[in-house]
Amino acid sequence: MATPLSADAALKALKDEGLHVVETGNWRTHNRNHMGPWGPVNGVVIHHTGAYSSEAGMVGLCYNGHSTLPGPLCHTVIGKTGKAYMVGWGRANHAGRGDSRVLAAVKAEKDLPADRQADADGNPHFYGAELINRGDGRDPWPAEQVDAAVKWATALCRKHGWTEKSIIGHLEWQPGKIDPKGFSMDDFRARVRAALAHGEPKKPTVPAKPKPVAPVFPGTGAFGPGKVNDHVLKLGRQLVVKGYSKHYKVGPSRTWGEADRRNVQAFQQAQGWTGRDADGYPGPETWRWLFK
Numbered sequence: 214m215a216t217p218l219s220a221d222a223a224l225k226a227l228k229d230e231g232l233h234v235v236e237t238g239n240w241r242t243h244n245r246n247h248m249g250p251w252g253p254v255n256g257v258v259i260h261h262t263g264a265y266s267s268e269a270g271m272v273g274l275c276y277n278g279h280s281t282l283p284g285p286l287c288h289t290v291i292g293k294t295g296k297a298y299m300v301g302w303g304r305a306n307h308a309g310r311g312d313s314r315v316l317a318a319v320k321a322e323k324d325l326p327a328d329r330q331a332d333a334d335g336n337p338h339f340y341g342a343e344l345i346n347r348g349d350g351r352d353p354w355p356a357e358q359v360d361a362a363v364k365w366a367t368a369l370c371r372k373h374g375w376t377e378k379s380i381i382g383h384l385e386w387q388p389g390k391i392d393p394k395g396f397s398m399d400d401f402r403a404r405v406r407a408a409l410a411h412g413e414p415k416k417p418t419v420p421a422k423p424k425p426v427a428p429v430f431p432g433t434g435a436f437g438p439g440k441v442n443d444h445v446l447k448l449g450r451q452l453v454v455k456g457y458s459k460h461y462k463v464g465p466s467r468t469w470g471e472a473d474r475r476n477v478q479a480f481q482q483a484q485g486w487t488g489r490d491a492d493g494y495p496g497p498e499t500w501r502w503l504f505k
Contacts, residue, residue, distance in 0.1 A: 215373045217252045217340075220302045222372065227289075230368035231414050232297045232361060237276055243285055244303025250337050251304035256319040256379035257366050258308050258339045259401065260287065261346040261392040268292045271345045276300040287341040289365055295357035297342075297365055307343070308335025311386035322378040328388050335386055340369055348394045359396060366401075367408040377402040377409065427504035430497045437494065440469040448495060451503050452476045457483070 218226065220241040227234050244251065262271050271290060275298075278284030285301025292298065313333035314326045342365050346352050366380050373379075382398040383390045428447060435444040449465020452458055452473075457480040458465075460472040478493035484502060495503070 215252075215254055217254045217303075218369070218372060223288075223302065223369070224299070226368040226372040227297060227365060229413065230364045230371070232364050232368065233295060235296050235298045237272060237298050237300050240276075240285075240299040241302050243276070243301040245283065245285070245306060245336070246303045248304060249334075252337060254340060254373075255316065255338045256340075256375065256381060257369050258335065258341045258381055258383055258386060259362060259366065259393050259398070260307060260341060260343045260383045261348045261394060262290075262343050263346075263348045263392070265345060265347045265352065268294075268296075268345060271343075272298045272300060275343050278306060282306050287343040289342045291342055291344045291358055291361050291365065293345055293355050293358050295355075295361035297361055304336055305341055306336065307341030308339045308383070309387055311335045312388070315381065315386055319379055319381060322376050324378075325381065325385055328384075328386055331387060339381075339386075342366070344393060346393070346395065348392055350394055352395070354395050359401075363401065363404045363408060367405050370405060371409060371413065377405040380405060427501065430495075430500040433494065433496060436469055436473075438469060441467050443467060445469045445473065448477070448500075448503070449473055452480060455480065455503060 224234060262275070264274075265271060272292075275286045275290045276284050278286050283306065285305045287305055287307040288299070288301055290298040290300055310331040311333055312326070312328040312330050315328050316333050316335065316338060318325050342362060344358060344362055346354065369375075370377065370379055380398075380402050383392045385398060431444040435442055436448070446465055446467045449461070453461070453465060457476045459479070460475040462472065465473070474493035477495055477499065478491055480503060481491035481493070481499055
């Protein structure tokens with residue numbers, strides 16, 4: 214027994230479980246709360262749609278409902294490719310009336326009795342997912358779709374601290390219902406149990422950016438009149454980065470020049486150095502501070 218999750222909390226839980234979630238219309242406030250309370254919630258119900266036109270068509274039907282049964286007809290529609298479409302949040306027309314003994318077993322997380330009566334309203338007490346499938350025993354169940362349904366149920370159970378025994382199929386709730394047809398709810402619950410036992414999915418870690426390593430000082434012999442090498446160019450480019458480039462007319466190059474010396478000298482003087490320490494020729498300390 215629990216207070217229903219907020220729309221934001223549910224969305225985060227589903228995404229954290231690894232679901233590809235698609236937000237539809239004003240799903241956060243689309244509900245039947247004016248017909249009665251939503252909650253306390255006790256579990257989740259798995260359905261199949263039965264009819265099947267197109268994925269978009271079924272999402273629209275579950276969002277809007279029809280003349281005799283207004284939408285939303287569930288909270289989430291799960292398509293053949295595993296996308297989870299959010300179509301409502303709050304009381305929804307999905308569970309209908311079912312067996313109060315089943316509800317009691319779900320609350321206690323005990324084995325389910327056979328559903329033989331329809332004396333309790335399940336809409337206030339269950340989250341509901343509609344899985345797009347004709348339900349004729351021939352329409353296939355893609356692995357991506359069933360995987361997504363397992364993640365959907367796992368996410369809600371994990372967030373509430375429920376076990377897999379808080380999950381039922383519509384056929385286990387309401388006499389005469391056959392959904393979901395094509396896979397076993399016992400197998401489905403076993404998969405949720407395994408997922409819950411493994412803990413929350415680990416989010417991919419973003420590797421830390423390596424700290425820049427200062428290039429090794431090449432020695433004083435790399436700099437001075439007539440010197441042409443990559444070290445001179447590297448020095449000049451770093452002077453530009455540090456803002457000591459006013460003596461360059463066309464930018465640094467591989468050839469040492471007076472502009473290099475004067476820019477190095479300006480950098481040295483900015484550090485408070487004087488005399489030979491600010492002669493414009495880089496030594497190990499100048500190099501270290503320039504690339505710090």
